[in-house]
Amino acid sequence: MKNTGLLLLFILISITSFGQFNKYFSEETLRLDYTHAGDAKNEFFYLDELIAEPFWGGSKINLIDNFNYGKYYFEVYDKESDILIYSRGYSSLFAEWQTTLEAREVSKSFEETIIFPMPINPIIVKMYSRSWEGELLKQTEYDIDPNNYFIQRGLRKEYPVYQALLHGKPSEKVDIVILPDGYTKDEMELFKQDCDKFAKVLFDFYPYSEYKDRFNISGVLAPSEESGTDIPKDSIWRNTLLGSSFYTFDSERYCMTTENKSVRDAAANVPYDQIYILVNSEKYGGGAILNHYNLSVNSNKQAGKIFIHELGHGFAGLGDEYYDSSTSYNDFYNLDVEPWEPNITTLVDFNSKWGHLIDDSIPVPTPDSTIYYSSMGVFEGGGYSAKGIYRPKKDCLMKSFDGDTFCDACSESIVKMINFYSK
Numbered sequence: 001m002k003n004t005g006l007l008l009l010f011i012l013i014s015i016t017s018f019g020q021f022n023k024y025f026s027e028e029t030l031r032l033d034y035t036h037a038g039d040a041k042n043e044f045f046y047l048d049e050l051i052a053e054p055f056w057g058g059s060k061i062n063l064i065d066n067f068n069y070g071k072y073y074f075e076v077y078d079k080e081s082d083i084l085i086y087s088r089g090y091s092s093l094f095a096e097w098q099t100t101l102e103a104r105e106v107s108k109s110f111e112e113t114i115i116f117p118m119p120i121n122p123i124i125v126k127m128y129s130r131s132w133e134g135e136l137l138k139q140t141e142y143d144i145d146p147n148n149y150f151i152q153r154g155l156r157k158e159y160p161v162y163q164a165l166l167h168g169k170p171s172e173k174v175d176i177v178i179l180p181d182g183y184t185k186d187e188m189e190l191f192k193q194d195c196d197k198f199a200k201v202l203f204d205f206y207p208y209s210e211y212k213d214r215f216n217i218s219g220v221l222a223p224s225e226e227s228g229t230d231i232p233k234d235s236i237w238r239n240t241l242l243g244s245s246f247y248t249f250d251s252e253r254y255c256m257t258t259e260n261k262s263v264r265d266a267a268a269n270v271p272y273d274q275i276y277i278l279v280n281s282e283k284y285g286g287g288a289i290l291n292h293y294n295l296s297v298n299s300n301k302q303a304g305k306i307f308i309h310e311l312g313h314g315f316a317g318l319g320d321e322y323y324d325s326s327t328s329y330n331d332f333y334n335l336d337v338e339p340w341e342p343n344i345t346t347l348v349d350f351n352s353k354w355g356h357l358i359d360d361s362i363p364v365p366t367p368d369s370t371i372y373y374s375s376m377g378v379f380e381g382g383g384y385s386a387k388g389i390y391r392p393k394k395d396c397l398m399k400s401f402d403g404d405t406f407c408d409a410c411s412e413s414i415v416k417m418i419n420f421y422s423k
Contacts, residue, residue: 021060024078024085025117029053030146031264032125036094037109043094045127045140048111052153056117057175057271062420063087069317069340070290071095071130074114079122079143086116090291093256099332100249111260112292119146134337157222157265164195165217170271174315174421177272178219179263181242182280185223194278194298195219201304202311205397205404207411207418214422218270229255229279241266244279244295248287255285256295263293273421274315288314305401312398312406316414319344321382321391321399335388342413343398344383345390354392354409365390376408
């Protein structure tokens with residue numbers, strides 16, 4: 001009887017949530033493009049344009065984001081009732097750039113986007129930024145009428161779609177759209193093969209291997225004029241659709257793009273929860289940012305693990321657990337504040353992290369000793385810092401590619417996110 005009661009409660013909640021979606025939203029997406037500008041100490045948000053896109057890929061039940069992940073957060077309120085009807089946390093390339101030495105000397109602007117289901121009635125969008133002290137502070141708000149004739153409607157760039165994996169309705173699955181960069185028209189067959197390859201690789205790794213039926217994976221057949229990607233230090237510049245480039249923030253292996261509009265225009269051809277850009281290159285590299293986009297190369301010998309590692313950032317909000325000098329960031333984390341990423345800690349609020357996964361016999365912090373190599377613990381070094389930030393295990397796919405597994409804390413976080421988008 002107890003299990004029957006829980007099932008009935010779940011069904012009731014699901015019906016109520018679907019009703020809420022249908023009350024406030026249609027099946028399309030409203031895309032809000034804005035410019036994010038500033039320097040190391042200051043930031044400004046400038047509305048660019050609104051675009052009504054034809055597909056909504058997200059959950060119709062889990063509309064409110066309670067993870068508290070991300071440097072930024074936005075809320076959508078029904079204007080008439082002032083009821084919160086949608087929210088999401090996310091991060092951006094601008095936030096990372098703010099921690100570079102360049103940001104201390106110059107100001108820059110970056111293209112950014114937030115998306116949410118197309119509202120039926122007028123809404124208010126409130127946007128927040130997380131301060132150095134870890135607080136989400138409101139930066140701006142926009143009053144939007146979905147019937148405004150200045151909202152552009154439809155696809156800007158229409159492309160064929162390749163379905164690499166299909167398991168059900170977009171609203172009930174994790175929908176990954178794979179975008180090609182540096183694949184010419186003659187290389188679209190190679191791109192299809194790469195979509196299949198990475199759709200297989202994803203489920204070679206736990207916990208994804210246990211949840212294959214929760215995913216849809218699509219590829220947008222959008223060719224570039226030239227093959228490859230930019231490698232500035234080698235004076236290699238390629239005319240590609242999405243403008244990817246190595247040496248982002250002067251870090252050789254960091255391959256990203258600042259051409260957000262091109263990325264979003266291509267992704268809009270399908271319903272999606274996550275954007276994954278595949279770059280046609282054998283050079284080692286990639287990058288990913290929570291609910292912004294993921295990127296990795298297609299043909300490096302480590303391409304599969306790069307793909308998995310980067311998805312950990314963009315999809316599950318996982319932090320990097322390594323602490324070498326290969327990044328260009330300075331003072332990325334405030335050691336007096338608990339970081340929002342679920343797999344790193346400053347011990348300021350460790351009770352909110354993975355303590356429930358550690359055996360009572362394991363000391364906290366955990367000594368850097370071989371006897372604890374296979375144990376879950378609290379090991380110093382992570383988040384680009386050798387001191388003051390701690391990770392859950394000696395090694396993990398978010399630290400290095402020496403092994404083939406995520407630690408228990410990362411796996412748990414991935415499963416939570418899969419459930420959020422597919423239940």
